[in-house]
Every structure is written in C-alpha cells, then in structure tokens.
Amino acid sequence: MATMYFTKEHEWVKVKEGIGAIGISEHAAHELGDITFVELPKIGKTVKQFDVLAAIESVKAASDIYAPLSGKVIKINEALDDAPEIVNESAEDAGWLAWIEIADETELKNLMTHDQYNEYLKTL
Numbered sequence: 001m002a003t004m005y006f007t008k009e010h011e012w013v014k015v016k017e018g019i020g021a022i023g024i025s026e027h028a029a030h031e032l033g034d035i036t037f038v039e040l041p042k043i044g045k046t047v048k049q050f051d052v053l054a055a056i057e058s059v060k061a062a063s064d065i066y067a068p069l070s071g072k073v074i075k076i077n078e079a080l081d082d083a084p085e086i087v088n089e090s091a092e093d094a095g096w097l098a099w100i101e102i103a104d105e106t107e108l109k110n111l112m113t114h115d116q117y118n119e120y121l122k123t124l
Contacts, residue, residue, distance in 0.1 A: 006117035013068040020069050021096045029091035032058040038080040041098055045073045049107045054097050069107050071100035
C-alpha cells in the first residue's frame with residue numbers, strides 16, 4: 001500500500017515503489033469550492049520539491065499547486081480536462097493530478113504524515 005504525505009500548502013503525495021501520485025487535500029478542495037479548471041503539467045516536466053507543478057482554478061480563487069517531491073512527471077490525470085470537479089468529489093483519490101518518478105525519497109522528511117497534517121489543520 002502507498003504511504004501518504006502532506007505539505008503545509010495542502011498537497012499530498014502517495015509514494016509507492018519510487019513513484020509519487022500527487023494531488024490536493026480534501027481540506028484544500030473544500031476551501032477552494034467548485035473547481036472549474038485544472039492546468040496539468042506536461043509529461044516529461046522535471047520539478048524540484050516545492051516548485052510549481054500545476055494550477056487549479058475555482059469559483060473562489062486560482063491557486064498554484066506545488067510539487068511535494070522532486071522528480072519527473074510520467075503521467076497526468078487527463079480526465080480532469082473534461083471533469084475538473086473530480087477533484088472536489090475525490091480529492092485524495094480519483095482527483096489526483098500527476099504521477100512523478102521520484103528523484104530523492106529523502107525529501108519525504110520535509111513532509112507531514114496524515115496524523116501530523118490533521119494536527120496542522122487544527123492550527124489554521
């Protein structure tokens with residue numbers, strides 16, 4: 001089973017066998033409101049940890065999505081092109097944005113576990 005980690009900017013990454021699936025948290029999806037557009041990264045794009053990976057627009061705001069880990073984009077969720085609301089419906093599962101080939105798993109130490117993230121949300 002994949003292990004899930006979170007950033008303070010409300011991105012998540014599920015790590016399994018050197019691949020990271022990336023999305024935004026349920027909290028972030030709720031805060032954004034109805035998502036109207038997702039700008040996905042290009043396959044092959046290389047990102048550094050906490051660099052801009054993608055963008056999301058909602059009826060309330062537009063937000064950059066940051067890469068929780070460094071790596072190369074190997075897959076994107078093309079279903080979001082036609083149905084960005086999937087992120088609202090299933091932010092931490094079917095609403096994933098991209099998969100990356102992780103460059104450095106030691107960067108996980110800069111992220112929060114699910115329990116740590118839930119504690120962090122209480123401070124907001």
